[in-house]
Amino acid sequence: MRVNQSSFRDKLNYVQLSRGDVFFLCLCLTKVKEAFPVEFSEECMHQNPEFVKLLNELSQHVCPTGVSKQVQTDLHQVSQHVCPSGVSKQVQSDLHQAEKELRYEKHPWLMNHILYTELEKLLLEAEIEVLEGAEPQHELEKLLLEAEIEVLEGAEPQHGKQFYSMLQDHFTTIKTGDYLNCCPDPGSKVRLLGLTPEVILEQNTHMQNLPYIEQKLIPLIEEQLSKKCDKLLDYYNSTHDDIGSDLTVGQGSQLPNVIEVYRQKIDDEREQLKKELRRQDAQFKAYYATLLDSMHLLEELVSKYRLRNQSQHDSVMAEWMMMKFDGFCLKIRVLELEIMIETYTFETTKALQKIRDHLDVALAEATKKRTQLQKLLETYQSVGMGFDDLVKEYGRLKEEVENKQWALSELKQSESSADGQT
Structure with a gap:
């Protein structure tokens, strides 16, 4: 709150400050406002001069961020040797160098793996078409027909499927050599059945036809890879149209850069999402703390103002x-x-x-x-107790009398029946 100078004189009669003290406090207040994001009026300055001096002393040792200047200096020195991720810059440099060497070593293997996969796919598709008895719609089937013509012209084997057969045999021989290393240790020389890749290759009767196979397969594999690159480029570049092979080849050469840019964009969005999640988490915590404070305030208001008349209200309700x-x-x-x-x-x-x-x-x-x-x-x-015994004895005697009477009646009946028979 801002007040005029006359109101200060009226309100500060109880504060005995000289002009030098007032000037010093004004300078301190200016430094405090520059050092800390606080709103401190002149009225508060005159009412709390010692507090202003304390803030002035504190501003000489604490940065505006709330960290002491010594800690700020130490953090600056540490930041020169440590990355924001917490790893030292030397370790970060070694890590980048190791990743670079890994990519360099991995590149030839990936190229060979791509060629191997494409060749396996071509052989599988050709075999499926042959088993189904379909027309030669695949490029490899056309190569088989061309191979038949060339073989006939060159007085080579006269069967059209000879090219497919020697290609399949050569591919199987190469794959068989990979299964010879049965020991988990890469440096071990133990081989399956004592065989070596050289022995397996010597059994391949089509090694002399390898240049001919490569000459026919390389254009076909290049065409398949070019189609895949075009599809991949269409996916990453939705504005791409088929407007010419030269432009397509030019764009295909830029495909790694396009993928890298797309990947970097995804990484940036992921980092932005993490920041947004952290911000939302902090905001949720702030809202939760505010809600708790509001609940405590409501409980205080209820206990202070409502519960005061609760007993009277309860008695009236009762x-x-x-x-x-x-x-x-x-x-x-x-x-x-x-x-x-x-x-x-x-x-x-x-x-x-x-x-x-x-x-x-x-x-x-x-x-x-x-x-x-x-x-x-x-x-x-x-x-007394003897009465119960007399009752029991009476019952027993009565039962015996009844039994004997029944026996006598039975004897009389049997005698009368015997007399009647005689």
């Missing part, structure tokens, strides 16, 4: 609920009385009275009988 509960109880009682009036009429009351009289008589008789039985039980219990 009284209201009690009154409402009493009202419901009265309504239920009225409903109960209405149901009883509708259920128990004058005639129903007389019938219920008669039923009650009958039940009272039955209850009196049952009570009297219960009393008699209870007295009898008490009499039995007064006899």
Whole structure:
């Protein structure tokens, strides 16, 4: 807040500052504003002169970024020997040199691998077309026909498939030599069955025809690779049109640069995406911290202002609920009385009275009988424990008498039946 000079004089009567002190504080305030991104008014300067001096002393040892000047100097010295990734520049240089040597050594192998793959693909397509009995639509089949003519003219073997046969045999011989190294150690001289690549090549009867094979296959492989390069260039350059072979060859020679630019663009976008993710993460953390602060503030406001009258509010709500509960109880009682009036009429009351009289008589008789039985039980219990034995003995004797009576009746029946038979 900015105020005029007269207001300063009115407000600063309690601060005893000389003109020299005021001038010194103004200089300190200027240095503080230059060193730190803070808003410090003249009013605050006059109210807190010691704080201004403290900030001035601090500005001599701390950079605007919040790091001490000594640490800033050390970081600058370290940055001269360390890359931003944290690796020393010497190690980074050695790493770049190793990558360069790796690319240099890998380049011939990749070229040979491409030629090997293309040759294998041509042989496979030609074999599939021969097995299917199709017309010679592939360039290799046309070469077979041309080879037949040339072989006939040169008095060579007279079969049209001779070219394909010697090409397949030569390719198989080369592949067989790769399987001889059965030992995992590259420096080992152990070979499968004791064979060497030289021995395998000596068994190839078509070595003298190798120049002829190369002469016929090189243009075909170059054509296939040119088509693939055109397709790859069309993918990376969508504005490319088929406007001439010279231009296509010129653009094809620039294909590595196009791919490198495209790859660099992807790397830049990936780095930008990482920065954006870090920024969003920091922003999320800031939003989360702000949300937590807001929640704490809301809890404080609720506990300070709302909960102060919560007890009174709860008591009023409790009284209201009690009154409402009493009202419901009265309504239920009225409903109960209405149901009883509708259920128990004058005639129903007389019938219920008669039923009650009958039940009272039955209850009196049952009570009297219960009393008699209870007295009898008490009499039995007064006899003691021997009464139970007498009851058991009586039951046993009664059972024996019944058994003997049954046996006598059976004997009488058997005697009467015997007399009748005689």
